[in-house]
Amino acid sequence: MTGRGGLRTGWTTGTCASAATKAATIGLVTGTPPAEVEVALPGGRRVTFAVEAEAPNRCVVVKDAGDDPDCTDKARMTAEVVEAGAASLVAGAGVGTVTKPGLGLAVGAPAINPVPRRMIAAALAEVTAAPLAVTFSVPGGEDMAARTSNARLGIVGGISILGTTGIVRPFSTAAYRASVTQQIDVAAAQGESVVVLATGSRSEKAAMRLHPDLSEVCFVEVGDFTGTALRRAATDGIGHVVLVAMAGKITKLAAGVMMTHFHRSQVDGDLLAAAARESGSQAAIVAAATETATARHFFETCIAHGDVAPLQRMCAMARAACQAHTGGAVETEVVMVDFDGDRVVARA
Numbered sequence: 001m002t003g004r005g006g007l008r009t010g011w012t013t014g015t016c017a018s019a020a021t022k023a024a025t026i027g028l029v030t031g032t033p034p035a036e037v038e039v040a041l042p043g044g045r046r047v048t049f050a051v052e053a054e055a056p057n058r059c060v061v062v063k064d065a066g067d068d069p070d071c072t073d074k075a076r077m078t079a080e081v082v083e084a085g086a087a088s089l090v091a092g093a094g095v096g097t098v099t100k101p102g103l104g105l106a107v108g109a110p111a112i113n114p115v116p117r118r119m120i121a122a123a124l125a126e127v128t129a130a131p132l133a134v135t136f137s138v139p140g141g142e143d144m145a146a147r148t149s150n151a152r153l154g155i156v157g158g159i160s161i162l163g164t165t166g167i168v169r170p171f172s173t174a175a176y177r178a179s180v181t182q183q184i185d186v187a188a189a190q191g192e193s194v195v196v197l198a199t200g201s202r203s204e205k206a207a208m209r210l211h212p213d214l215s216e217v218c219f220v221e222v223g224d225f226t227g228t229a230l231r232r233a234a235t236d237g238i239g240h241v242v243l244v245a246m247a248g249k250i251t252k253l254a255a256g257v258m259m260t261h262f263h264r265s266q267v268d269g270d271l272l273a274a275a276a277r278e279s280g281s282q283a284a285i286v287a288a289a290t291e292t293a294t295a296r297h298f299f300e301t302c303i304a305h306g307d308v309a310p311l312q313r314m315c316a317m318a319r320a321a322c323q324a325h326t327g328g329a330v331e332t333e334v335v336m337v338d339f340d341g342d343r344v345v346a347r348a
Helices: 013-030 114-125 141-145 174-189 201-210 226-235 247-254 269-278 283-291 295-304 309-325
Strands: 036-040 046-050 052-055 058-062 076-083 088-091 132-137 194-198 219-221 240-245 331-337 344-347
Touching: 013 036, 013 046, 013 052, 013 058, 013 076, 013 114, 013 132, 036 114, 046 058, 052 076, 114 132, 174 219, 174 226, 194 201, 194 226, 201 219, 201 240, 201 331, 226 240, 226 309, 240 247, 240 309, 247 269, 247 295, 247 309, 247 331, 269 283, 269 295, 269 309, 283 295, 295 309, 309 331, 309 344
Parallel strands: 088 132, 194 219, 194 240, 240 331
Antiparallel strands: 036 046, 052 058, 058 076, 076 132, 331 344
16 A cells, blocks of 8 residues: 555554464365455455465464564564463464563563554454464564564563554655645644644544644644644744644653654653652652663553652643744644543643
């Protein structure tokens, strides 16, 4: 597929895992694995993948990441399905296991994010209602994971199975950066004085719910290129920007990091700890700031203790940093949403 800016989009590891699962399940049930298989993306669109069968119940789908510089491009996502007393997902060779809190997954669980889990369950349900155990593996997955932040995040043994839309959009390229500026140019050309920046698909949906009065052209999914978007807004004379994001991105912006890709920046736990102390938060929240390398653990600890003051402070710091980035040319509002994009937690 070709996406924004003429870039070829690809498929997430989650999509490929769901396709391999469905193929292996068909093989288990019928004795003959298919040569290709169709699965549904989270948005409802159905897509078809070629299948390589290593056994009737063990199938491979090769990932195509499109034009994104993704270390898992060409990964052989393998699913082996067996009958079981209860449904389960298992991390085989090359697929990571969670060892630290803060990722939204249970410690000890395979590193398969919630949306891919739902996609896998839906793929299974299209074939059988019987409880099955699915083991995922990726040859060379440990080497691929060494080029990611998995180890720092507490994911050991291989890659993560990721995705929120099922589609890989090439956020990390110069061409995507150019597409962000183009979208802001279009909004400015239509006389809009406000743009709403979102860092991902879930935060963009939240942003649209928050501002139903704005034209669709005002919403820009910026990925990691917040600084680029802010500078372009200033250049185009757009006076007000609303940034809608989750805790990790906002923490990086609060530290003055305007390019938030994980290869280029890390969450500053000391900054989170300082925000907690300055907010008068209890010791458990201060400690959570540096217990893991994720802002999510800190966020979840704040929510569990009913104390959003440190999160509010992070929003205020991010707002100040964003306004400083444009020399005060753009008034910026920062809104933190939860990790499902369902509700606003803090804003400044």
